[in-house]
Amino acid sequence: MKITDSDMQQRFVNDGFYVFRNLLEPELIDKLRRITDEVLDQQEETHFEQQRAPGSMVMIDWDMAYRYDVFAELIVHPKMLKRLAELGFAQPKFGHGRVISKPPHSPRLFWHEDGRFWDDPVSYTPQPIQCFLMYYLVDTTPENGCLRVIPGSHLKRHALHDEVPERHTEKLSTYADPGHIAFQYADGEIDVPLKAGDAVMGYGTLFHSAHANRTDRRRTGLTMWYYPDFVNLPEHTQATVVSLETKTQTTSRSPRRIQRLMEPLRMVYEGDADPIPQQWTPGVDLK
Numbered sequence: 486m487k488i489t490d491s492d493m494q495q496r497f498v499n500d501g502f503y504v505f506r507n508l509l510e511p512e513l514i515d516k517l518r519r520i521t522d523e524v525l526d527q528q529e530e531t532h533f534e535q536q537r538a539p540g541s542m543v544m545i546d547w548d549m550a551y552r553y554d555v556f557a558e559l560i561v562h563p564k565m566l567k568r569l570a571e572l573g574f575a576q577p578k579f580g581h582g583r584v585i586s587k588p589p590h591s592p593r594l595f596w597h598e599d600g601r602f603w604d605d606p607v608s609y610t611p612q613p614i615q616c617f618l619m620y621y622l623v624d625t626t627p628e629n630g631c632l633r634v635i636p637g638s639h640l641k642r643h644a645l646h647d648e649v650p651e652r653h654t655e656k657l658s659t660y661a662d663p664g665h666i667a668f669q670y671a672d673g674e675i676d677v678p679l680k681a682g683d684a685v686m687g688y689g690t691l692f693h694s695a696h697a698n699r700t701d702r703r704r705t706g707l708t709m710w711y712y713p714d715f716v717n718l719p720e721h722t723q724a725t726v727v728s729l730e731t732k733t734q735t736t737s738r739s740p741r742r743i744q745r746l747m748e749p750l751r752m753v754y755e756g757d758a759d760p761i762p763q764q765w766t767p768g769v770d771l772k
């Protein structure tokens with residue numbers, strides 16, 4: 486990360502997230518709506534039963550981006566890349582994404598953080614390893630399932646770190662226990678309502694959740710996982726990330742145009758550092 490004094494960077498580092506307004510053109514949003522509806526229609530009913538709390542969790546890997554070029558367009562969107570560069574990330578890399586679609590009248594999501602590098606000392610510093618970029622295809626509000634976050638929880642211990650040890654367990658994903666602490670109001674939480682076409686970028690280690698969708702309309706979101714500062718990460722971290730994303734970066738097809746777009750965002754590590762085993766639980770160094 487190129488350290489600048491920009492207000493934008495300070496806010497991102499302190500809060501753990503930053504909102505980019507008005508990134509996507511209406512035509513691209515329409516196309517994303519059409520294709521995500523098509524992809525959601527292809528899922529078995531059991532997928533939605535298993536994912537009642539998030540809504541859906543359909544993987545967007547590199548193969549999917551090669552099949553549906555609208556995802557490739559999103560992954561390399563020039564306005565987004567420009568905003569990332571302003572934030573100090575001039576050479577971001579892309580891992581994978583998910584279509585997270587809350588059906589009408591569906592429950593809230595559980596509180597979680599997606600940090601999986603807690604045995605890596607970098608996770609305890611402001612240098613981000615993995616970041617989400619979330620886009621929504623409708624305007625979001627507390628009524629239809631907007632995002633909720635706990636600012637600062639990426640670098641500061643919160644009671645939930647000890648109270649919600651499980652993450653994406655079957656019990657949480659199926660909403661089997663609505664009384665679980667992970668579904669309750671959390672100290673310090675705020676809403677992040679967004680317009681369709683905005684994006685929110687956040688540290689993977691930030692605690693986040695989403696409101697229930699209490700409307701008659703589907704609320705589809707796309708969570709796209711980037712490694713914004715990959716090129717400046719220590720070798721062990723690069724080795725770890727590449728070992729975890731190898732499968733999602735594998736492509737069986739290669740339309741030239743999309744390949745040209747996507748290749749600069751591919752992560753490659755050719756050194757001999759050993760990967761650090763995944764660790765989903767923060768250690769005592771998170772104070």
Ligand SMILES: O=C(O)CCC(=O)C(=O)O
Pocket residue numbers: 539583585594599630631632693694695706708
């Ligand atoms: O559905 C949302 O708004 C949040 C999605 C989410 O928590 C995630 O992708 O990790």
